Amino acid sequence: YYLRKPFGNEVEGRSQVGQSDVADTIEWIKPAMLKIFTSGDEVVEFTPRGPEDVQAAKQETGYVNYQITQKNNWFMVAHDWFTDAMLAKNGYVKATWEEEDYGTPDTYEISEEELALMVQNSPDIQILAAEPTDDGLLRVTLQDQDRCERVKLENLRPENVLVSDKHRGLSLQDCPFVEHWEYKSLSELRSMGFDVEDDISDATGSIADEVDNSRRDEVNPLEESESTDPASRRVKTREIWCLYDQDDDGIAERLHVIVVGRTELLNEPASLVPVAALTPTRLPHRHIGQSVAEWVMDLQLIRSTLLRQGLDNNYLANNGRIGVNINNVVNLDDLLTSRPGGIIRFNGNPGENMLPINHPTNGLTALQMIQYMDTVREKRTGVSGAMQGIDPNALNRTATEINAAVSGAQQRIELMARMFAETGVKELFHIVHMLASKHAKKPQVMKMDNNFIAVDPREWKTRKDMTVSVGLGMGNKDQQVQHMQLLAQMQAQGLQIGVTTPQNIYNTAVKFTQALGYKDADTFWTDPAKQPPRPPQDPPEVQKAKIDAQVKQQTAQVDAQLQAQKDQATLQAQREKMMAELQMERERMMAELEMEREKYHLQAELDAEKAAMKATLDAKNQELQIHSDH
Numbered sequence: 001y002y003l004r005k006p007f008g009n010e011v012e013g014r015s016q017v018g019q020s021d022v023a024d025t026i027e028w029i030k031p032a033m034l035k036i037f038t039s040g041d042e043v044v045e046f047t048p049r050g051p052e053d054v055q056a057a058k059q060e061t062g063y064v065n066y067q068i069t070q071k072n073n074w075f076m077v078a079h080d081w082f083t084d085a086m087l088a089k090n091g092y093v094k095a096t097w098e099e100e101d102y103g104t105p106d107t108y109e110i111s112e113e114e115l116a117l118m119v120q121n122s123p124d125i126q127i128l129a130a131e132p133t134d135d136g137l138l139r140v141t142l143q144d145q146d147r148c149e150r151v152k153l154e155n156l157r158p159e160n161v162l163v164s165d166k167h168r169g170l171s172l173q174d175c176p177f178v179e180h181w182e183y184k185s186l187s188e189l190r191s192m193g194f195d196v197e198d199d200i201s202d203a204t205g206s207i208a209d210e211v212d213n214s215r216r217d218e219v220n221p222l223e224e225s226e227s228t229d230p231a232s233r234r235v236k237t238r239e240i241w242c243l244y245d246q247d248d249d250g251i252a253e254r255l256h257v258i259v260v261g262r263t264e265l266l267n268e269p270a271s272l273v274p275v276a277a278l279t280p281t282r283l284p285h286r287h288i289g290q291s292v293a294e295w296v297m298d299l300q301l302i303r304s305t306l307l308r309q310g311l312d313n314n315y316l317a318n319n320g321r322i323g324v325n326i327n328n329v330v331n332l333d334d335l336l337t338s339r340p341g342g343i344i345r346f347n348g349n350p351g352e353n354m355l356p357i358n359h360p361t362n363g364l365t366a367l368q369m370i371q372y373m374d375t376v377r378e379k380r381t382g383v384s385g386a387m388q389g390i391d392p393n394a395l396n397r398t399a400t401e402i403n404a405a406v407s408g409a410q411q412r413i414e415l416m417a418r419m420f421a422e423t424g425v426k427e428l429f430h431i432v433h434m435l436a437s438k439h440a441k442k443p444q445v446m447k448m449d450n451n452f453i454a455v456d457p458r459e460w461k462t463r464k465d466m467t468v469s470v471g472l473g474m475g476n477k478d479q480q481v482q483h484m485q486l487l488a489q490m491q492a493q494g495l496q497i498g499v500t501t502p503q504n505i506y507n508t509a510v511k512f513t514q515a516l517g518y519k520d521a522d523t524f525w526t527d528p529a530k531q532p533p534r535p536p537q538d539p540p541e542v543q544k545a546k547i548d549a550q551v552k553q554q555t556a557q558v559d560a561q562l563q564a565q566k567d568q569a570t571l572q573a574q575r576e577k578m579m580a581e582l583q584m585e586r587e588r589m590m591a592e593l594e595m596e597r598e599k600y601h602l603q604a605e606l607d608a609e610k611a612a613m614k615a616t617l618d619a620k621n622q623e624l625q626i627h628s629d630h
Contacts, residue, residue: 002087026086030083043069064433091424156180156275160182161275163288173272175273201262201263243255271438280416310367316359321357437458
């Protein structure tokens with residue numbers, strides 16, 4: 001169904017097209033699911049049991065997430081894991097501890113103190129190159145000369161995993177029998193440390209051998225038969241974790257066994273089953289759940305059948321049948337050859353010898369039924385046209401209605417994500433934690449909180465309490481940002497009354513930055529815990545005396561400022577008064593000067609008139625004297 005292969009009920013000469021409901025549903029769920037579990041740096045978080053465990057739980061969280069998301073291709077592992085579960089009911093991932101000869105060289109820009117600390121904590125580190133940088137740091141290339149330790153994740157084919165039918169839970173830790181089988185070459189077995197003969201047989205003498213041989217689709221028979229190298233021969237290898245009373249003490253112990261046929265290659269005690277299982281829909285009291293494919297397989301068959309019938313109906317309507325009178329001569333080859341503009345040769349009257357048979361067109365009815373089945377599929381799976389952005393009625397709906405429809409449809413996906421988180425994902429991280437604490441032989445230097453620290457899994461406690469960070473990549477990041485903004489405002493107010501601390505505000509800022517899509521929050525924020533300690537505070541009476549002195553000093557400064565302002569205002573008033581008096585005196589003097597000037601002009605005019613009158617009088621007197629003389 002996922003690959004749209006034929007159903008097996010196809011009829012020759014009829015339409016054989018098929019719908020892709022299973023593939024469409026899974027491929028639309030898969031992006032949201034992967035976004036949830038792969039968008040953040042921390043998929044899970046270990047919870048401390050007490051205040052003394054806070055730092056240890058933080059280191060364990062960083063180490064386990066680093067092993068899974070950095071040392072493995074976590075995106076591809078999660079992709080195949082979730083796809084297996086949505087297709088084949090259950091998905092399985094196995095975790096194993098590996099040791100490699102040498103690590104790859106890594107380049108860091110660190111200070112001399114950090115380099116000395118790394119070399120001190122890990123004496124197997126060799127400095128390959130070191131050169132100073134412009135900002136006062138050292139650019140060093142380091143290589144671990146000791147064996148490199150890591151956890152390897154492997155997706156298991158669900159059909160190759162056998163679980164006891166007595167097991168009723170999804171977790172395999174208490175399962176009485178778990179087996180994973182696959183075909184391995186003799187060379188692979190020898191590289192694993194097993195001494196196997198070239199003629200070793202993988203037959204067990206049971207009827208299951210015939211079934212297993214029929215499922216060997218990953219092996220090319222021609223390739224095996226033509227191979228002349230015995231080391232390339234592939235044999236069925238069974239890896240088993242079972243409960244068995246091997247020491248006859250009446251209590252069954254967990255064993256890890258590897259067998260090829262009837263040859264036992266390994267038999268050792270086991271503390272856990274390193275296989276994590278998950279399912280989209282968990283059925284109570286059953287290990288096998290229900291797949292997404294099961295939700296829509298019948299709908300794919302119905303929709304494909306309706307589509308085929310609709311197409312067949314259109315084919316018959318477009319290429320109708322013709323009734324022919326066989327008693328007359330008609331060229332049947334012309335009738336059987338349907339082509340536009342084709343000629344049919346016959347003898348006699350066409351109306352009497354040929355009768356077209358009209359076929360009704362019912363394609364619209366089939367289309368309506370297909371649309372109804374789309375509605376059924378949306379209700380079953382939660383994958384709606386609104387989520388896909390192809391809803392034809394979206395233009396006729398308000399934004400509130402569309403958001404409500406999308407939110408309601410996401411509930412099924414969110415439930416599936418929570419089921420994955422609380423079962424397989426959480427158990428996988430617990431398995432990795434157990435493997436690291438049991439098999440690690442040295443500390444692991446890693447970057448945490450913008451510092452390089454050495455984490456030693458051998459000192460860890462057995463932890464089973466953890467929280468899974470689900471929802472980091474859902475389509476509600478805008479809501480998360482809004483909620484964190486509101487939280488930051490409340491913390492700013494709470495800081496004034498002492499109900500929050502700078503460390504709490506820093507934690508909110510880090511989560512806010514990560515919600516915005518920036519992984520390295522230390523680039524934008526500084527942890528208050530890394531700030532230098534503040535000097536010790538004085539006793540209360542000393543603080544009070546200092547405060548009183550500061551108040552007196554401030555009061556004196558204020559008084560001096562006020563007196564200076566007052567003196568300046570008085571001086572300014574006096575200056576203005578003097579300027580006004582000077583102006584008035586200047587105006588008075590100018591007026592007096594003007595009066596003197598006018599008086600001078602009047603006196604001059606008067607003197608001139610007197611002189612003129614005197615001259616006239618003298619002239620008259622002289623004239624009278626002259627007359628009197630005569």
